[in-house]
Amino acid sequence: AQSVTQPDIHITVSEGASLELRCNYSYGATPYLFWYVQSPGQGLQLLLKYFSGDTLVQGIKGFEAEFKRSQSSFNLRKPSVHWSDAAEYFCAVGRTPNNNDMRFGAGTRLTVKP
Amino acid sequence: DAGVTQSPTHLIKTRGQHVTLRCSPISGHKSVSWYQQVLGQGPQFIFQYYEKEERGRGNFPDRFSARQFPNYSSELNVNALLLGDSALYLCASSLAVGANYGYTFGSGTRLTVV
Numbered sequence: 001a002q003s004v005t006q007p008d009i010h011i012t013v014s015e016g017a018s019l020e021l022r023c024n025y026s027y028g029a030t031p032y033l034f035w036y037v038q039s040p041g042q043g044l045q046l047l048l049k050y051f052s053g054d055t056l057v058q059g060i061k062g063f064e065a066e067f068k069r070s071q072s073s074f075n076l077r078k079p080s081v082h083w084s085d086a087a088e089y090f091c092a093v094g095r096t097p098n099n100n101d102m103r104f105g106a107g108t109r110l111t112v113k114p
Numbered sequence: 115d116a117g118v119t120q121s122p123t124h125l126i127k128t129r130g131q132h133v134t135l136r137c138s139p140i141s142g143h144k145s146v147s148w149y150q151q152v153l154g155q156g157p158q159f160i161f162q163y164y165e166k167e168e169r170g171r172g173n174f175p176d177r178f179s180a181r182q183f184p185n186y187s188s189e190l191n192v193n194a195l196l197l198g199d200s201a202l203y204l205c206a207s208s209l210a211v212g213a214n215y216g217y218t219f220g221s222g223t224r225l226t227v228v
Contacts, residue, residue: 042222043118043204102159106154
């Protein structure tokens with residue numbers, strides 16, 4: 001069965017520092033991979049998605065993610081973190097071709113120090 | 115254009131009661147999915163509907179049911195509420211069924227069962 005693991009429950013970085021959030025997935029076929037962000041009391045906003053092709057995916061708000069099949073990973077990165085990036089980040093994997101059962105990781109909470 | 119709207123935003127119910135949550139998708143979106151997000155966890159898939167038909171069901175008991183109306187809005191019903199049903203219930207809409215379409219999430223309904 002497909003599954004998603006986000007090894008880091010909570011990460012703290014200083015404003016302006018670089019960020020990498022880890023995501024590992026388990027899925028037999030080529031997965032559809034997503035990163036979402038959730039601010040307190042809000043729904044989820046899609047940051048980026050990977051379906052096929054170029055393994056480096058650009059998203060909104062300056063985020064990018066790299067798909068590494070050999071490591072079953074889809075890590076999220078940002079070169080310089082802003083205070084407004086403080087939120088909960090979720091990695092998700094969707095079945096192909098139907099997205100009716102998207103599996104989410106448990107999330108990583110990002111705190112940004114001034 | 116309005117995003118995905120959910121009502122009510124907050125709800126308190128007593129164990130054993132019934133609850134109905136509502137969702138209006140983005141205009142033009144024909145698929146609605148429901149997710150349950152327990153505090154501290156990632157969202158878990160409950161149902162997906164497309165063109166008023168159920169297209170997927172997660173691992174939830176029969177106390178959970180849903181339907182989609184001709185205008186593509188949807189209701190999630192939960193009977194015989196348990197304390198463990200306390201969660202944020204998220205609705206997500208997409209143009210159609212298929213991971214390439216992606217989801218747009220609403221801000222959710224916070225259900226507290228006492």
